[in-house]
Amino acid sequence: MITISNLSKQYFGGNQALTDMNLTLPRGEIVGIFGENGAGKTTLMKCVFNFMKYDGTITLDGEPITHKNIETLSFATCEHSFFSHLSPADHRDFYARNFPKFRGKRFDALMTFFELPTDRHIGKFSVGQQNQFEVICALSQGADYIFMDEPFAGNDVFNREDFYKVLLGILEPTETVILSTHLLEEVEHFISRAVLIRKGTILQDVQMSDLEDNGKTLMQFVKESYAYQSDRVSRALDALTEDTQ
Ligand SMILES: Nc1ncnc2c1ncn2[C@@H]1O[C@H](COP(=O)(O)OP(=O)(O)OP(=O)(O)O)[C@@H](O)[C@H]1O
Numbered sequence: 043m044i045t046i047s048n049l050s051k052q053y054f055g056g057n058q059a060l061t062d063m064n065l066t067l068p069r070g071e072i073v074g075i076f077g078e079n080g081a082g083k084t085t086l087m088k089c090v091f092n093f094m095k096y097d098g099t100i101t102l103d104g105e106p107i108t109h110k111n112i113e114t115l116s117f118a119t120c121e122h123s124f125f126s127h128l129s130p131a132d133h134r135d136f137y138a139r140n141f142p143k144f145r146g147k148r149f150d151a152l153m154t155f156f157e158l159p160t161d162r163h164i165g166k167f168s169v170g171q172q173n174q175f176e177v178i179c180a181l182s183q184g185a186d187y188i189f190m191d192e193p194f195a196g197n198d199v200f201n202r203e204d205f206y207k208v209l210l211g212i213l214e215p216t217e218t219v220i221l222s223t224h225l226l227e228e229v230e231h232f233i234s235r236a237v238l239i240r241k242g243t244i245l246q247d248v249q250m251s252d253l254e255d256n257g258k259t260l261m262q263f264v265k266e267s268y269a270y271q272s273d274r275v276s277r278a279l280d281a282l283t284e285d286t287q
Pocket of ligand 1: 053054055057058059077078079080081082083084085086
């Protein structure tokens, strides 16, 4: 289990991105992390991976996350972690040599699913294809906790929807996915739990089965939780129209 306790992060210059956040991520869940732009989703993930200093504690099965256990975690990010001058085949060799739990069969199956060429430099892929490859690596590393931050930016709707179905079919019960995305409706039937972040704090943490029991869609729940102002658009348009008069 990943345990996040009293996590706070202030960026250089004073920007408070996370404030006293507490969250537990047991094995086997598929967790959607949602929140407005700038809510702190990416910062949260980067803290888990120790990419930046933070206040508070983050542990994995009671141990701090260091080079000793970091292999248990993988991260698909739009900032990309692959080597762009190498090909997928080169990466496959690299992972097979360096990650004892590397899932070669899954790597091959996902490469085929996304129809990616194995021998071209990844730097020559389109942005959407690069994001697909990033996800393939994160899912094939052999990690127990797979973090994905907006994994399918630039991907068409068929690739996204079919991918979630494939993912549900291939994930093993011990694997945990933590997925940050703005595409609520696409992932609502894929996730088991939804965590809503607002201004660096946890606003809601709900099991999808509880939402279903209450007859609510994820979108309805999110709009209620954030007190979405349905007149926001008309107010903005009114203000703009007034400006031009
Ligand atoms: N390198 C940085 N330096 C200073 N402030 C930063 C930095 N990166 C992020 N922030 C700020 O921290 C806050 C949280 O940003 P973060 O990227 O974690 O949000 P997010 O929820 O992932 O947003 P989005 O959905 O737009 O990607 C924002 O106010 C952002 O401006």
